[in-house]
Amino acid sequence: MIRPKSAPEIRAMRAAGAIVHEVQQRLTASIRPGVTTGELDELAERLIRARGAIPAFKGYRGYPATICASVNAEVVHGVPGRRALAAGDLVSIDVGAVLEGYHADGAFTVALPPVAPRVAHLIDTTRRCLSLAIEQARPGRHLSDISHAIEAHALAAGVSVVRQFGGHGIGRQLHEPPHIDNYGPPGRGPRLRQGVVLAIEPILCLGSGELSTGADQWTTRTADGQPAAHFEHTVAVTAGEPEVLTSLAGL
Secondary structure, eight states: OOOOOOHHHHHHHHHHHHHHHHHHHHHHHHOOTTOBHHHHHHHHHHHHHHTTOEESSTTGGGOOSSEEEEETTEEEOOOOSSOBOOTTOEEEEEEEEEETTEEEEEEEEEEOSSOOHHHHHHHHHHHHHHHHHHHTOSTTOBHHHHHHHHHHHHHHTTOEEOTTOOEEEOSSSSSEEEEEOSSOOSSOSOBOOTTOEEEEOOEEESSOOOEEEOTTSSOEEETTOOOEEEOBEEEEOOSSSOEESSOOTTO
16 A cells, blocks of 8 residues: 655645756756756756755765766666767756655656657657656556556557656655556556655657666666657646646646
């Protein structure tokens, strides 16, 4: 059984989510050719701390930065540094904040022009997968209904699901039960209840979906060098429509 959050807990996570949303907007506006992933990381940390929050990722299991910045064939956990972005790059940013002990987590992917049609299709498909998955975050639905919504749309669009990673519960900890696969049949797992809060995050790629891990032991890449995309929201199950506690314009 998944423990629902109380109204005060959700209120705290909503406040943390607002910070994640603001950081995402500022990062989106700052992504351009010539900017380094390290500069984006510094901007995110300044913004989070200026709002009285703490970067959720920095120091988590030894991770060294505030954001994960994954470029092109990098899938997740790309460590920011001196790499300068260039025209045509595909950039996925994952960022979290902790406010008054409660976490929010979100991710988005953008491409710097010129954008190849197949890359635009990957981004659109991943974004749509997230929207369809969020629609399943309702009382009485099964956890795997979220998983199935992601996989069904991805397969119909001819895009691969990265199976090694998925979504998760979230609250006082960044990663809480349950793990949410981005694939699988519907109607399985626990039923959702009002107050459950989940970080839903489809991660897709254009190739086989097989991965390799870089020498830094963090950055994960597609084994065949094909591009990947990643979108994520922190979502609360309510009595009615799912409430997105984080958001990014354009979703």
